[in-house]
Amino acid sequence: xxxxxxxxxxxxxxxxxxxxxxxxxxxxxxxxxxxxxxxxxxxxxxxxxxxxxxxxxxxxxxxxxxxxxxxxxxxxxxxxxxxxxxxxxxxxxxxxxxxxxxxxxxxxxxxxxxxxxxxxxxxxxxxxxxxxxxxxxxxxxxxxxxxxxxxxxxxxxxxxxxxxxxxxxxxxxxxxxxxxxxxxxxxxxxxxxxxxxxxxxxxxxxxxxxxxxxxxxxxxxxxxxxxxxxxxxxxxxxxxxxxxxxxxxxxxxxxxxxxxxxxxxxxxxxxxxxxxxxxxxxxxxxxxxxxxxxxxxxxxxxxxxxxxxxxxxxxxxxxxxxxxxxxxxxxxxxxxxxxxxxxxxxxxxxxxxxxxxxxxxxxxxxxxxxxxxxxxxxxxxxxxxxxxxxxxxxxxxxxxxxxxxxxxxxxxxxxxxxxxxxxxxxxxxxxxxxxxxxxxxxxxxxxxxxxxxxxxxxxxxxxxxxxxxxxxxxxxxxxxxxxxxxxxxxxxxxxxxxxxxxxxxxxxxxxxxxxxxxxxxxxxxxxxxxxxxxxxxxxxxxxxxxxxxxxxxxxxxxxxxxxxxxxxxxxxxxxxxxxxxxxxxxxxxxxxxxxxxxxxxxxxxxxxxxxxxxxxxxxxxxxxxxxxxxxxxxxxxxxxxxxxxxxxxxxxxxxxxxxxxxxxxxxxxxxxxxxxxxxxxxxxxxxxxxxxxxxxxxxxxxxxxxxxxxxxxxxxxxxx
Numbered sequence: 001x002x003x004x005x006x007x008x009x010x011x012x013x014x015x016x017x018x019x020x021x022x023x024x025x026x027x028x029x030x031x032x033x034x035x036x037x038x039x040x041x042x043x044x045x046x047x048x049x050x051x052x053x054x055x056x057x058x059x060x061x062x063x064x065x066x067x068x069x070x071x072x073x074x075x076x077x078x079x080x081x082x083x084x085x086x087x088x089x090x091x092x093x094x095x096x097x098x099x100x101x102x103x104x105x106x107x108x109x110x111x112x113x114x115x116x117x118x119x120x121x122x123x124x125x126x127x128x129x130x131x132x133x134x135x136x137x138x139x140x141x142x143x144x145x146x147x148x149x150x151x152x153x154x155x156x157x158x159x160x161x162x163x164x165x166x167x168x169x170x171x172x173x174x175x176x177x178x179x180x181x182x183x184x185x186x187x188x189x190x191x192x193x194x195x196x197x198x199x200x201x202x203x204x205x206x207x208x209x210x211x212x213x214x215x216x217x218x219x220x221x222x223x224x225x226x227x228x229x230x231x232x233x234x235x236x237x238x239x240x241x242x243x244x245x246x247x248x249x250x251x252x253x254x255x256x257x258x259x260x261x262x263x264x265x266x267x268x269x270x271x272x273x274x275x276x277x278x279x280x281x282x283x284x285x286x287x288x289x290x291x292x293x294x295x296x297x298x299x300x301x302x303x304x305x306x307x308x309x310x311x312x313x314x315x316x317x318x319x320x321x322x323x324x325x326x327x328x329x330x331x332x333x334x335x336x337x338x339x340x341x342x343x344x345x346x347x348x349x350x351x352x353x354x355x356x357x358x359x360x361x362x363x364x365x366x367x368x369x370x371x372x373x374x375x376x377x378x379x380x381x382x383x384x385x386x387x388x389x390x391x392x393x394x395x396x397x398x399x400x401x402x403x404x405x406x407x408x409x410x411x412x413x414x415x416x417x418x419x420x421x422x423x424x425x426x427x428x429x430x431x432x433x434x435x436x437x438x439x440x441x442x443x444x445x446x447x448x449x450x451x452x453x454x455x456x457x458x459x460x461x462x463x464x465x466x467x468x469x470x471x472x473x474x475x476x477x478x479x480x481x482x483x484x485x486x487x488x489x490x491x492x493x494x495x496x497x498x499x500x501x502x503x504x505x506x507x508x509x510x511x512x513x514x515x516x517x518x519x520x521x522x523x524x525x526x527x528x529x530x531x532x533x534x535x536x537x538x539x540x541x542x543x544x545x546x547x548x549x550x551x552x553x554x555x556x557x558x559x560x561x562x563x564x565x566x567x568x569x570x571x572x573x574x575x576x577x578x579x580x581x582x583x584x585x586x587x588x589x590x591x592x593x594x595x596x597x598x599x600x601x602x603x604x605x606x607x608x609x610x611x612x613x614x615x616x617x618x619x620x621x622x623x624x625x626x627x628x629x630x631x632x633x634x635x636x637x638x639x640x641x642x643x644x645x646x647x648x649x650x651x652x653x654x655x656x657x658x659x660x661x662x663x664x665x666x667x668x669x670x671x672x673x674x675x676x677x678x679x680x681x682x683x684x685x686x687x688x689x690x691x692x693x694x695x696x697x698x699x700x701x702x703x704x705x706x707x708x709x710x711x712x713x714x715x716x717x718x719x720x
């Protein structure tokens with residue numbers, strides 16, 4: 001979504017009483033910068049005033065900037081290192097000194113004075129403003145609006161301007177979502193090549209910058225360049241981890257890789273040049289947040305020759321956890337760059353039991369929680385934000401070097417006598433239908449009962465056969481249900497299967513075993529079709545049932561004996577129109593019937609009003625969805641689609657946007673052509689500013705219109 005972070009600059013131009021202040025006319029421009037959405041000390045683009053006057057006179061005054069995002073320049077006393085310069089009669093000169101930080105987001109240049117050049121023209125530049133982006137939200141615009149007050153005549157044109165736009169700076173893919181800790185040898189002589197030759201297992205992150213300048217080297221006024229923090233957890237006590245001392249990325253001819261993501265295994269080599277290629281160095285003595293220490297390697301000057309890298313370092317683990325920090329020490333600011341961060345895992349062979357499953361995660365670093373100016377805080381610094389997938393940017397999400405999960409499962413319905421167990425189990429085939437290494441694990445979620453399933457092995461690498469056994473030793477007779485999942489991570493995917501266990505009495509009566517009764521349909525969740533957390537049903541509106549055995553040739557749902565109209569049915573879900581005949585009841589008995597099999601009666605709450613707005617259910621006047629990149633003009637019409645609002649004969653419908661009540665919408669009633677859906681149309685109050693805010697719809701009884709029940713809020717974006 002787009003959110004304006006407005007900077008309002010107040011310029012007071014004045015001069016001594018004995019003189020006449022120059023009459024300046026200024027065009028406001030900016031050099032907008034892409035800044036990292038994850039950042040807490042991001043530098044905005046220059047704010048530029050191109051001014052002219054009648055003659056080369058003297059200008060003096062004060063200048064204040066009000067920033068709606070926290071200012072995070074390093075503090076020296078009460079001043080910060082923001083710079084303002086002007087073209088004067090003696091050349092480009094700093095004016096105003098160092099500004100005061102007079103609030104969390106307010107800067108003040110006091111008492112600047114300079115003489116205009118003879119041609120009466122000058123350019124004023126304000127640079128090196130650093131801001132935080134709380135929430136790490138991408139696609140926020142940083143807008144600059146400049147105004148003037150005081151006796152001087154300063155005319156401004158082209159307000160406002162854009163000073164910066166936030167973008168996600170770090171994208172990544174993992175060669176494996178989890179690290180199954182199986183045996184892996186370690187060579188006697190540690191080096192990158194020896195680890196590859198020995199066959200030591202590895203797991204890699206591929207990191208990619210979200211825009212060409214996101215991987216920034218340390219510059220003037222900074223304590224460090226962009227760093228990457230990798231955290232490890234869940235390793236057994238005898239595990240050893242090794243990482244390269246230096247990582248070479250694109251566009252190098254020989255990048256660092258452990259052989260994953262379709263690359264050739266190599267420690268990498270780097271040629272220092274004027275354009276450069278991405279180079280990351282291990283940071284020694286950094287703290288767990290990624291601060292402190294210094295890069296192990298710094299590249300030479302352009303033309304100093306190629307350097308190859310074989311060195312590795314061992315990561316210290318405590319309680320199965322550890323970390324490593326890399327810093328960007330070279331790069332190309334004109335290209336999207338990417339690199340592979342490999343971790344080699346040494347482990348003795350596993351003897352008996354399930355293999356432990358470890359994890360690794362990464363983020364920009366140093367990680368900080370300081371979203372404002374502070375004397376000792378590092379620059380650069382970042383929020384700990386998990387990166388988005390980079391395969392969409394690199395267009396290789398379906399590449400053959402990524403693993404792809406395939407699971408072949410038999411029918412998982414069991415029937416056992418109480419006190420017994422399934423001796424042979426059901427065998428589930430797990431295959432890697434892609435490339436790379438598929439690390440997978442099993443997950444069992446019980447609908448009722450617990451501990452009555454056993455999966456072996458519980459985790460594994462690539463192809464295997466999982467045996468799933470049912471255990472009825474500690475279960476009373478009855479019906480039990482669970483969901484069994486094989487999870488291969490976000491790229492390889494996961495697959496889930498329903499499991500049912502019928503437990504019969506330990507001593508069945510003599511004679512032929514009775515046929516099991518058909519399993520009844522079951523609804524686990526009943527609620528509003530637009531938002532399942534809204535649980536009350538409203539006559540005439542659309543509801544959703546979620547459960548099992550909800551599809552068949554003939555599907556019916558009745559409330560107090562009155563049939564609802566079923567509009568959609570699959571095994572796990574039914575969508576229906578709540579019968580208007582329920583009127584003003586507060587509850588009803590619901591019964592589901594599928595092919596003659598009837599569920600147990602279920603009491604569900606009924607209300608006159610319990611609204612929710614559909615996802616993407618707010619449309620602009622032109623019928624397109626309101627989004628951060630498609631805001632609506634204030635004064636125009638919004639169209640809100642919801643369900644759960646009252647029938648017209650029972651209730652009143654209203655809306656609220658930001659802090660404005662809309663008691664009489666232009667239209668409020670059934671959405672034409674969409675049974676069970678209500679539509680509320682109203683104009684946006686034309687005095688609201690451009691912003692992202694919330695909208696809700698409400699229903700109230702005709703007799704007590706102040707007793708409103710309102711929907712959960714959804715976001716809308718407005719423009720002027």
